[in-house]
Amino acid sequence: MFGIYLRRELSRRKKAALVVAMGLALGIALVITVTSVSAGMTQAQDKVLKSLYGLGTDMTVTKARSAPTSDGSRGPNFKFDARSSGSTSQSSDRVMTQGGQALKSSLVERVAAQKGVASAVGALSLNVTKVDGSFTRGTAKSSTSSSGSQQQGGPGGEGGGGGQPQVQGGGADFDVNSYSVAGVDVTRQGLGPLATMKITSGHTFTAAQTNAKAAVLAKSYAKEKKYKVGSTFKISGTTYTVIGIATPDSGESTTDVYLPLQQAQSLGDAKNKVTTIYVKATDSKRIAAVKKTIQSNISGTTVTTSSDLASTVSGSLSTASSLTTGVGTWLSAAVLAAAFLVAALLTSSAVSRRVREFGTLKALGWPSCRVTRQVVGESMVNGLVGGGLGIALGLAAAYAVTAVSPKLTAQLGSGGGGTAGGPGGGPGGGPGQQAASKLEIALSAPVSLTTIALAVGLAVAGGLIAGAMGGWRASRMRPADALRSVS
Incomplete structure (x- = not known):
């Protein structure tokens, strides 16, 4: 009886039921969309941290670089040997x-x-x-004039009959290439x-390649320099062979060249040191x-966790994440x-228009609880229909x-202050001291079963709220008053 009456009443009020269902559907669809986009933001941020911080890495230990002394405050300098040839190549x-400041390798075991x-x-x-480039030696020539009085004179201001020596030709043409190298523990x-x-x-x-003259290159760097597996290149006179080309899981690599740790230590004159x-x-x-334990037992170090690093993520990802969550x-x-609220008001309004109907049912012996159950049942169906539509719209979005x-x-x-570098082994060490490193992430909107369950729960809640208000109003009707009303 309940099901038959429910189906008949819903079919009679299709437009009203559809309005209630669509109102709930839009709200539920928006919740699904925002929740899924927020999950996508979280995944994107995880990709950023993972690509820069290290897969499986929970924290890093570094040591802040001390203030430079007067002797060590100068920037990089290059010295070239003088040669007698007219055109000299130099590299x-x-x-x-x-x-940060280099740490002893033995500290790894302590950590x-x-x-x-x-x-x-x-x-x-x-x-x-x-x-890398070349110097070209110029040629000194003296200029002469037919009239010594027309000359302005030499450096001392004296006039003279001979012209001053002038250097013709010569100069320098150099390319400057800067790239990052990470020494990794190959074991x-x-x-x-x-x-x-x-x-x-x-x-x-x-x-076995703990001290091999081998290198793995980031794909972007290899493409830029036109290196491939088997190619060779030199760093400070040492020749390295490319054994692999690597691509980061997401974004761009912050490191160009990967070498065995011992080779990197030799190049950087940092034997038994890590950054x-x-x-x-x-x-x-x-x-x-664990962070607190390391900081307490190993003084002078800086411990940075992935949550610390997350607070430094900026750019459009951070802005979009703030907009989504806020x-x-x-x-x-x-x-x-x-x-x-709209569903509750429309249900209550529908009850008001059915005064005579409910009065007749009560006069026939329907108790108030049965009338209430009937109204709540209709609202629950509207809520579930709205939930289904909302889930469909949310999934589509x-x-x-x-x-x-x-x-x-x-x-x-x-990029401002601190030392340059990136946590993922880029031109720097710890996450707290990295230079600005920009990555590009494709946003996705994954929908989990939890999100679907939330949508179903909201649909049921919407139906119950609307049905409760309408049922409460219907239960307060007295048969005599209802029958005197004309709808």
Whole structure:
């Protein structure tokens, strides 16, 4: 009886039921869209942190660089040998450690021994500035004049019959190329700079290549320099062979060249030194406690976690994330509340127009609870229909965002103050001291089962709220008063 009457009443009031369902659907669709886009923002931020911070890395340990002394405050300098040839080619590499102050390699084992640390690995970040070009020797010639009185004279201001010597030709033509180098522990590549890189050509280091003159290049750098597997290049006179080309999991690589740690230490004159220690905790929920333990037991170090790093992400990704979590959340809540209110008012208004109907039912013996149940049942159907439509609209919107994949830029670090460098082994060491590094991320809008469950819950809640208000009003009607009313 309940189902028959419910179906008949809903079919009689299709337009009213559709209006209520669509109101709920729009609110639920907006909630799904905002929730899925917010999840996409979180994934995008994770990709940024992962590509710059290191896959599986929970924190890094670095040491701030001390203030430069008067002797060490000068910038890079290059010295060339003088040669007698008319056109002389010159080339020189300046290799400098980047990031923070160098740490002893033995500190890696101390960090690994701390409570809550699953593993730790050291890396050395270098910046290589290569100056390559040639000097061309000029020719000194004297200019003469037919009238000595027309000459302005020599350096002392005296007139003279002979012209001053002039250098003709000559000069210099140099290219300056700067790139980043990361020294990686080839025995533990699952943690550290190379962890976020995928080998697309050739192969990565083997465990036996701890001091091999081999290199893995970032794809963008290899393309720029037209290197391929098997190519060779020199750094400070040492020839390295390219054994692999790697592509980051997302964005652009912050490191151009990857070398075995011992080779990087030799180049940077940093024997048994590292600039960054990558740390993985045994429990991701206790990262803050592990950070505190390392800082307490190993003085003078800076421990930076991924949550610390997340606060430095800026650019359009950060702006969009703020809008989604701020404006989007409040907008969803406002629209949803408005949809619930409209559904409740429309249901209550429909009850008012059915006064005579409910009065007749009560006169026939229907108790108030049965009338209320009838109204709530109709509202629940409207809510579930609205939920279904809302889920469909929300999924369509999320699919559209994923299909379009709008590009967002993420910038990690501020470039101002501090030392240049990137946490992922770029031209720098710790995450707290990195230069501004920009990545481009494609936004997606994944919809989880939790989001669908939330939508169903909102649909049921909307139906219950609307039905409760309408049922309460219907239950207060007295048969005699209802029968005197004419709808």
